[in-house]
Amino acid sequence: MSELAIQTKDISMSYGDHVALDQLTLNIEYGEVFGFLGHNGAGKTTTVNILTTLLKPTHGKAWVCGFDVVSDSLNARRQIGYVPENVHLYEAMTAQENLRFLGQLSGVEDLQKTIDETLELLDCKDLANRRVGTFSKGQRQRIGLAQAILHRPKVLFLDEPASGLDPMGMKMLRDLIVKLNAELKMTIFMNTHLIGEVAKTCTSIGVLNQGKLVHKDTLKNVMDRFGDDETLERLYLSLNTQKVA
């Protein structure tokens, strides 16, 4: 097994003249909760789209659990769970029907038992037989998370998971991320621009600015390096305006 959960080497993505991602090189070890920070349009979602095999980079290579996301995309997909920014599910189906269908596609064995366990883990068994079309944003996010972890992936990608959630929903999500990392030993890659969430959940951070990685370190080192009196928010803003080695 590869020592790295996620590895990218000089990946770039261009749309015509626009460079969305510029030679991104990134190494993330197993067990990390990695917060990927950046303003809107910095290239965070493009990075997740490449790592989840939805998009092919125009240049460079990327691996998830040692599997090339382009040439060995099916094996890479077996290792990952993915929660998009806006969780879309079949509105006319119940949560359980959605989970059953997506679980079947992931080849989950003993599916009903796994669905029950997952809903229990995410504390949302009461949603099982309700139609997804009736769900609030927070409830939808939970079922979105449930579908992503049904097959117990090694790496979980979350794209702006707290987007649109109220404070209660954000706290629940934060607790879930910590729980998934601790109990199911999942490596978590989280796109966000919410500094507070990063400080409370992540073990390492990367900062992306206009498609370029301008900083990557453990959260502890970042805090130590910039001093106790420096807020993480100021740090984020400063990192986005300078290149840090």
Add this chain to the structure above:
Amino acid sequence: MFASRYIMTAALRANLRDQTVLLIAGLFIVLVLISAYLGWSATATVQDVYLKVVEAYAAKGQIAPPNPVPDTPPLGLLRNMATYVALIGALAGLVLGNKTVSGDRKSGVYALLASRPITSSGIALGKILAIIIAITGLLGVAALTNVITFMILPNFSLSADEWFRLAQFYIASDLYVISFGLLGAFFAITSRSEAKSLMIPVTIWLTVTFIIPQLTANVLPMAALNPLKAMAPAPSGAFFVFTQSVLTPISFAEAYRALAATLLDFAPPGFKFQSFISPMLTLMIVNGLLISAVVVAFGKMDASRSAYDD
């Protein structure tokens, strides 16, 4: 293959819950039932009138003329079916094919499907199978209705050859409607706009059904609607000679109409379809090309931007 089966099952389930699909499929079935009732009613009326005529002649001591009903080719009673299939059946197939794909794109689920361990051709196969099964089910109900009609109609017992030709007619109809289902699916995959994904195949359907047959002159302008006028001789003139020779081999609707007319005994005596490709082969080739196009389109689809713009 297993993953394709799950895609297929989910697509069929979604179609069964889609009101637009149910409405247009229901309309097709209602028309089939009306057609069957009209066929039964017309034949029964002629039969009743004939029996009264026989009684009247007998009262006068005269011999009645022969009963005209047994001389009518029984399969010819289904000529309206060819029209319903070409019109509402093709439209139902088109909507069904479109909804089978657009539902996933509209709801944004496609990104989740594409992040699963299934290939794009696996997803395409599941969707294609769903379209084929749904349309075959729809045509199956129509076929069953016709079979029951023939079993209860007086004086109309089909020979083995006629039963075989009826089966061939439904195979041809199935292929014809499936091709429109695949056309609907293709544009649902390749269009950036949901509205365009339906408008473009509807325009193609109108062109194939009404415009090309006018240019080839294999059938007159009303032929797609009125089987009685079908397969009239082509008008003379250099333009029609040219368009006929160029467009007839690819005139898909006419291939179906010609096949239906031949199989159901409503083609004029001596009629020959003016193409070097047999109508059934045309239907098969079109379906093969469309299946390939759908598979390729799924492969080229950008899963990260799969939602429609509108």
